[in-house]
Amino acid sequence: MKTIGKRLLTTLGISMALVTGSVTAVAADFPTKPVNIIVPYKAGGATDVMARIIAKAMQKQLGKPVVVQNRKGGGGAVAASYVKTARRTATVFWWAPVKFQPGSL
Numbered sequence: 001m002k003t004i005g006k007r008l009l010t011t012l013g014i015s016m017a018l019v020t021g022s023v024t025a026v027a028a029d030f031p032t033k034p035v036n037i038i039v040p041y042k043a044g045g046a047t048d049v050m051a052r053i054i055a056k057a058m059q060k061q062l063g064k065p066v067v068v069q070n071r072k073g074g075g076g077a078v079a080a081s082y083v084k085t086a087r088r089t090a091t092v093f094w095w096a097p098v099k100f101q102p103g104s105l
Helices: 002-029 046-062 074-085
Strands: 035-039 066-070 091-094
Touching: 035 046, 035 074, 046 066, 074 091
Parallel strands: 035 066, 035 091
Antiparallel strands: none
C-alpha cells in the first residue's frame, strides 16, 4: 500500500510540474500578434480615454503594438459584430465598460 501511495504521489507531482511548465511557456509567448482593443463608442469619451491609457500600459509591458479602434453604433452591436467576424491578423479584445450606479442592486 505504501508503494502505491508513493508512486501515485510521484506521478502526480511530475504531472503537475509538466503542466505548470507548459502553461508558463505558452503564457510567455502571448501575444504572438499585434493587439487591437475594440471600443464600442466614439473617440474622445471616457471609455475611449480609459482604453487608450490601458493600451499604452499594455504596449509597454508586452512589447507589441496595441491599437485602439472605435466602432460606434447600434449600442455596441457594430463593435460586437466586428470582433466576431474580424480576421485574426491581431489579437482582438472588446473593451466593454460596466456601468454601476449605487443603489441599483
